[in-house]
Amino acid sequence: MSKKTRVRFAPSPTGPLHIGGVRTALYNYLFARKHGGTFILRIEDTDRSRFVEGAEEYIMEALEWCGIEVDEGVREGGDYGPYRQSERKNAYVQYAEQLIDSDKAYIAFDTTEELDNTRKEYEAKGNTFMYNARTRDRLRNSLTLPEYEVSRLIDEKVPYVVRFKMPANDDIPTEDIIRGNMMVNSGTLDDKILIKADGMPTYHLANIVDDHLMEISHVIRGEEWLPSLPLHVMMYEAFGWEAPSFAHLPLLLKPTGKGKLSKRDGDKLGFPVFPLHWPYGEQARGYREDGYFPEAFVNMLALLGWNPGTEKEIFSMDELIEEFSIERVGKSGARFDPEKAKWFNHQYMQMQDPADLAKDYLKLVKAKGYDIAPGEAEKLVSMVRERVSFVSELWEQTDFFFEAPGDYNEKAVKKKWKDNSAVLMKELMEVLKGIDPFTSAETEKVVKEWIQEKEYGMGAVMNAFRLLVVGALRGPHLFDIVEVLGKEETLERIERGIDELGGGEG
Numbered sequence: 187m188s189k190k191t192r193v194r195f196a197p198s199p200t201g202p203l204h205i206g207g208v209r210t211a212l213y214n215y216l217f218a219r220k221h222g223g224t225f226i227l228r229i230e231d232t233d234r235s236r237f238v239e240g241a242e243e244y245i246m247e248a249l250e251w252c253g254i255e256v257d258e259g260v261r262e263g264g265d266y267g268p269y270r271q272s273e274r275k276n277a278y279v280q281y282a283e284q285l286i287d288s289d290k291a292y293i294a295f296d297t298t299e300e301l302d303n304t305r306k307e308y309e310a311k312g313n314t315f316m317y318n319a320r321t322r323d324r325l326r327n328s329l330t331l332p333e334y335e336v337s338r339l340i341d342e343k344v345p346y347v348v349r350f351k352m353p354a355n356d357d358i359p360t361e362d363i364i365r366g367n368m369m370v371n372s373g374t375l376d377d378k379i380l381i382k383a384d385g386m387p388t389y390h391l392a393n394i395v396d397d398h399l400m401e402i403s404h405v406i407r408g409e410e411w412l413p414s415l416p417l418h419v420m421m422y423e424a425f426g427w428e429a430p431s432f433a434h435l436p437l438l439l440k441p442t443g444k445g446k447l448s449k450r451d452g453d454k455l456g457f458p459v460f461p462l463h464w465p466y467g468e469q470a471r472g473y474r475e476d477g478y479f480p481e482a483f484v485n486m487l488a489l490l491g492w493n494p495g496t497e498k499e500i501f502s503m504d505e506l507i508e509e510f511s512i513e514r515v516g517k518s519g520a521r522f523d524p525e526k527a528k529w530f531n532h533q534y535m536q537m538q539d540p541a542d543l544a545k546d547y548l549k550l551v552k553a554k555g556y557d558i559a560p561g562e563a564e565k566l567v568s569m570v571r572e573r574v575s576f577v578s579e580l581w582e583q584t585d586f587f588f589e590a591p592g593d594y595n596e597k598a599v600k601k602k603w604k605d606n607s608a609v610l611m612k613e614l615m616e617v618l619k620g621i622d623p624f625t626s627a628e629t630e631k632v633v634k635e636w637i638q639e640k641e642y643g644m645g646a647v648m649n650a651f652r653l654l655v656v657g658a659l660r661g662p663h664l665f666d667i668v669e670v671l672g673k674e675e676t677l678e679r680i681e682r683g684i685d686e687l688g689g690g691e692g
Contacts, residue, residue: 191223192403195249196393198230199241202464203248205473205522206408206438206447209487213435214406215254216488216510223403227259228396229270232386240466248461251480253503266400271392278387281395281425282348282380286328290424291380294327295339295346316376319354348381350390350421358416363404363433363512370416378417390414394421397430406433406512409519433512436491439519447522457524477576478527482534486527491520500533532575543567546577547584554581556588566670569662583661587670590679591657598659599687602649608684610647611654613640615680624673630665654683 195211197203211227218225227249229242246261258264268274285291294317296304301317304325308315315321322329327349328336339346356372380391387395397405412434422429438447441455449470452459461483462472473483481502488506489499492515501509535543544563551558558566570583594603617636621629637647652664655676661667668676 189403190401191218191221192226192401193218193223193406194226194228194397194400194402196228196230196396196407197245198233198236199238199245200233200236201238201241202460202462202470202472203241203245204447204449205459205461205487208248208252208461209438209490210406210408210435211249211254212252212484212487213492213510213512213515216507217404217406217512218257219507220510224257225255226264226266226400226402227256227262227269228400229260230389230392232271232275232388232392234272234384234386238466244462244464251461251474252484253480254484271387271396274392274396275386277399278391278395279381279385282387282391285350285380285424286348288424289351291348291350292322292328292377293336293340293346294322294325294349294377295331295344296326297345300326317349318352318376319373322349322351322377345383347379347383349377350380350417350424352377352417352420358419360415360419361432362412362415363431364436364515365412365434365517368415372416372420375416390417390421394418394425398422398425398427402430404431404433404512406435409434409437433515436516437519438490439521441522441524443519443521446519455524457527473527477578478531479534479538482530483527485534486530490522491515499530528575535571535575535577538571540564540568540571543571543577543580547580550578550581551588554585554588562670569666569670573662586656586661587667590675590682591654593657594653594683594687595658598649598653602653602659603687604646604650607646607650608688610642611650611680611684614647614651615677618668618673618677618680621673624669624676626663626665626669629668633665651680654680654687 193214195207195214197207197211215225217223227246229245231237231242242260246256246259249256256262258266258269260269282291286293296317301315304321305315317325324330329351331339352375353372358370358372360368360370362368378390379388381387396402415432415434418432419429439445440447440451447459449459452471458471458473458476460470460472461474463475464470464472474480484503484506485499485501488501488510492510494501494509495514541560541564544560544567547567548558548560548563551563566584566587567580570580573583574580614633614636617633618624618629621632633647634644637644648664649659652659652661655664655667655671671679
């Protein structure tokens, strides 16, 4: 690559950042790091009517949580600032005037009411109205009004917009790294507004000017901007600037595969569509607060649209940077699978340092009113982590270490507690009393030898044993459980269970 790689993620602070936006940021970041380039965070806040308090901070915190490091931005500074569009307003007007002077843009005074009436007239004849080369010479703008009239209207502060002057019938070639070459005829496009009546630029002007001034080499953005690509190509040409390379990322689709993934899908199916909890107005769940590891979340997102070309699914951020290639991003939408997201978290759960998990687990234990040593916590976590996908699930897999069964699982009792179960358990108690040391290995050896010698069914003994110790047919290796509980507690639980369940149901 000849020129320096500079990419930007340019969200609008209009609410919580959707995971589709996070993926766009991630792909930009991976691309920048892969090519030794710069990752820029630019806040596109020119639409003040949609500005939401707290959204800008949320965006920054979300990227930070994901491990996406910003090189230049509002917080970080840089040589190409300011990095908020609202602070760059004067530059946009100047560039719009440049386009007007070179006959590439014009001033339009049409009111919303006038345009609505024109639209209705067209619709009444079965046509669709478009403000473009076919209609602009019959509308109220600087192309149809005398110069003195235009000056008078501006002096009288009559509201106006600046529109791009799209050619009447030019073939516009566009290139996209993901989608290849396309051709669009300018006659199918309208004259987009560049400066709104309030003096603020639209996305089209602001992002072109900013990308040029910030020397952006590659624009990697969502598929929803693909229809704007011909306009943006024409605008670069109108300014006489070299356009960056473009790549339009596929949509994130609903779990059904039909339609764009929305907050409503998450609400309905019970999974988050935002990286962090959104605490304002209509609150929304976040992956962080739902207990996802940031590395698992990033790994899952990276594979929604990008294919490494191998069977490998678990990637660290460094490995993603090493492997990432825009050319391996697919054209078609990527279906979001909430179960796969949990699978990724489960994989990362197994990779965590047990000491770190133990710290989080201790908080759960303390919240339930119990206290154990860190070493004991680590031991319990190591016993059950394979069974869980989230730290929050550790308690329900270990509660029986702290609380003796208050009742016994009805289905398990019906299925596994037989007429002879009480007799077997009383005999088992005598066997357990004689075991010393009461370790998992020693207890397992002695109990299994006893079962074999007596020719009892392994299942008949072990299921009843687990039922009395745990209260249900769940939990890790039973002999590991009884080692932690100790001989005295184990015997007490068996005795209490025999009293509770009696002779069985046959």
